[in-house]
Amino acid sequence: MSMAGPTRLEIMIDAASPVVAKLSPERRARFTHLVDQFLQDVEFRGADGFDVTSRVRVTLATYACLLLLNRPRERFDLGMRIVIRERGVPTDDQMMGRYSRWGRMDLCWASIMKDGVLSIPGCCAAMHELAHRLDNRNIFRDGLPATHSAECHEKWCADMDEELDFLRTRLANGFETPLTPHAATSQADFFNCTTTAYFEQPDMLRDHFRRVHDRLAHFYEDGR
Secondary structure, eight states: OOOOOOOHHHHHHHHHOTTGGGSOHHHHHHHHHHHHHHHHHOEEEESTTOOOOHHHHHHHHHHHHHHHTTSSOOSOOSOOEEEEESSOOTTOTTOOEEEOTTSEEEEEHHHHHTTTTOSSTTOOHHHHHHHHHHHGGGSSOSSOOOOSSHHHHHHHHHHHHHHHHHHHHHHHTTOOOSSOGGGGSOHHHHHHHHHHHHHHOHHHHHHHOHHHHHHHHHHHTTTO
16 A cells, blocks of 8 residues: 655645754654644735745744744744745845734745755744744743743853853954854844754754753753
């Protein structure tokens, strides 16, 4: 008896990120469920005539659900609207995206697609803004998402602050870094950019920012 081939949704998920193909069959099934749920929960809108195709929606859902795969919650907060334009607003050529505390997320499709999966090394526009959504759950969007315990909170603060200072020192002294300089802008952006690197460039993050990698592994793997 021949087995059924992949569904159209699964094919589009695979095209969006090579990470998914490495999942076990069980985790892959859960991931497909998460993507399908995200597509039902989120309102997508195009701006300035941008056509929000199935490919666009599934690509963004794939990036979002990589953040949720090993966490107990299966959804981002309900009521999220993603507005997508082909390019950034004319007054901001560097615009990758913008997240509002009230649930609206503005994204630039050209930035997301630039250089393939990653728009900037270690800082994909879509995952960057979606990480803000997780960060926002602790009320203050400050790079300190809701952690598992007081001990996790203390360890998170110490490791992330010290590694951010290390990154800023290297940049201030003219040394290259595998993370985009945007990661040094704030604690929130450091969390977002390293989150993207954790999923898309884990070896780089482990080699250059080991403590950050370990903190994110504990967070995204639900404390395991």
